[in-house]
Amino acid sequence: MKSMLELNDVLVEGASKTVSMLAKEREMTCLTGGSVEVRSHLLLAMLGLKTVKSGFISIDGEPLNKQTVKAFRKMMAYVPNELVADGEVVVYEPPTVQDVFEWKENRDAAISNGLLEEEIKRTMAPRDKAQLLAVAVLRKRPILLVDQPHALSADYLHRLAQNGLIVIVNSDDAEILRVSDEVIEL
Amino acid sequence: MIGIDISFWGVALLVVLLLASVGIFKLTDHREMMRVLKVFGLMTGQVMVIGLGVWLAYKTGAWWADLLWLVLMLVLAGAWILFVMRKQWKQILLSVVAALATGTLVGGGTMMLCLSGRFFIPVMGMIIAHLVVSIIGTLQTYQRSLMHTETHRQYMLANGASLLESLMPSVRRALRATVQPQLRTMAQPLLVTMPLLFIGMLLGGVSPATAVIVMILLMMAAFVSTVVAAIIALYCFKR
Numbered sequence: 001m002k003s004m005l006e007l008n009d010v011l012v013e014g015a016s017k018t019v020s021m022l023a024k025e026r027e028m029t030c031l032t033g034g035s036v037e038v039r040s041h042l043l044l045a046m047l048g049l050k051t052v053k054s055g056f057i058s059i060d061g062e063p064l065n066k067q068t069v070k071a072f073r074k075m076m077a078y079v080p081n082e083l084v085a086d087g088e089v090v091v092y093e094p095p096t097v098q099d100v101f102e103w104k105e106n107r108d109a110a111i112s113n114g115l116l117e118e119e120i121k122r123t124m125a126p127r128d129k130a131q132l133l134a135v136a137v138l139r140k141r142p143i144l145l146v147d148q149p150h151a152l153s154a155d156y157l158h159r160l161a162q163n164g165l166i167v168i169v170n171s172d173d174a175e176i177l178r179v180s181d182e183v184i185e186l
Numbered sequence: 187m188i189g190i191d192i193s194f195w196g197v198a199l200l201v202v203l204l205l206a207s208v209g210i211f212k213l214t215d216h217r218e219m220m221r222v223l224k225v226f227g228l229m230t231g232q233v234m235v236i237g238l239g240v241w242l243a244y245k246t247g248a249w250w251a252d253l254l255w256l257v258l259m260l261v262l263a264g265a266w267i268l269f270v271m272r273k274q275w276k277q278i279l280l281s282v283v284a285a286l287a288t289g290t291l292v293g294g295g296t297m298m299l300c301l302s303g304r305f306f307i308p309v310m311g312m313i314i315a316h317l318v319v320s321i322i323g324t325l326q327t328y329q330r331s332l333m334h335t336e337t338h339r340q341y342m343l344a345n346g347a348s349l350l351e352s353l354m355p356s357v358r359r360a361l362r363a364t365v366q367p368q369l370r371t372m373a374q375p376l377l378v379t380m381p382l383l384f385i386g387m388l389l390g391g392v393s394p395a396t397a398v399i400v401m402i403l404l405m406m407a408a409f410v411s412t413v414v415a416a417i418i419a420l421y422c423f424k425r
Binding site: 044047049073074076077078080083084085086092093094095099100103104105106135136139145 | 331333334335336337338340341342343344345346347348351355359
């Protein structure tokens with residue numbers, strides 16, 4: 001049976017209407033329309049990092065709640081739009097690639113400068129965005145959530161989906177929409 | 187207690203010189219002069235209140251009087267920290283109480299194992315003074331770091347970090363803020379910044395050798411108590 005991530009009448013803060021969707025394995029699903037913040041909020045809600053006002057999120061029929069959130073998160077990798085401190089305060093340095101792979105859960109992931117550079121090149125995106133995406137991909141999780149990916153990464157993301165991942169992106173970009181198997185209009 | 191003869195004419199000269207110094211500010215910067223006068227007034231008031239407490243404790247000479255003085259100092263220290271961070275007082279109340287109590291118990295308690303009971307008041311006073319500065323530094327840094335790095339923490343939690351791992355950068359920043367003022371003071375040449383306590387001990391008639399030993403022990407105890415207090419404060423902080 002194909003793995004799937006489901007949103008059932010989910011309403012998040014700032015949204016005017018509920019969202020229902022079914023993201024399947026080997027498919028790239030794109031959230032589009034409405035406000036960017038609401039879509040970003042939805043991605044974080046799938047990770048259990050933002051609350052939902054109503055509705056529920058499930059993976060393979062198992063609902064996301066306090067008991068399942070850790071197990072669900074272990075199945076996901078997340079790529080933010082950018083990684084800067086809130087309020088543009090420069091003294092707070094973001095986590096580095098080395099930090100990510102030093103966390104207990106990622107210690108088994110294969111990582112080297114060579115592997116990282118190779119993956120960065122494959123993404124085709126500018127350096128900062130490419131690095132965030134490459135790090136998430138190298139964690140080798142079955143679900144990949146990408147917030148506002150670069151248009152040049154469209155084919156790369158589609159290929160990842162074809163290779164067996166559930167890829168969910170938040171984008172208004174025509175190129176990303178073109179390669180998406182499923183488009184959810186908010 | 188050793189009394190010190192203070193010359194009336196010496197004091198009078200010092201007061202005249204102080205007024206002359208303040209007068210310079212009156213000519214150049216009136217606002218700063220008001221600030222200088224306010225700070226001097228506050229400092230004198232505080233020294234007199236604390237001095238009265240210490241005097242009463244020494245006069246009574248009983249263990250309960252020392253303990254009462256300690257409790258009063260802890261309450262004042264806690265109230266000051268909560269006043270400085272009054273916007274978040276509900277969030278930090280538990281942290282402040284737990285950190286002050288544990289820091290004083292660990293640092294002060296260990297020092298009292300090393301020294302005789304007559305050092306109780308100055309030792310505890312110094313430990314509490316260090317704790318106040320460090321707890322404010324720790325909590326302010328930690329709170330500011332958490333506020334500005336929500337995006338970082340979301341990224342970390344979403345990519346395999348545990349809750350503790352996601353808080354570690356803020357914890358590191360807070361611990362750095364805890365020890366840095368103390369390290370900065372210790373790193374400066376003693377000829378430039380002669381520790382007040384060291385001078386106080388010499389003024390109090392303690393031999394220089396004893397003063398050196400007590401000073402080193404106190405710096406060690408203060409460091410330990412600030413680190414312990416910081417860890418407790420961070421652990422109890424409501425996120």
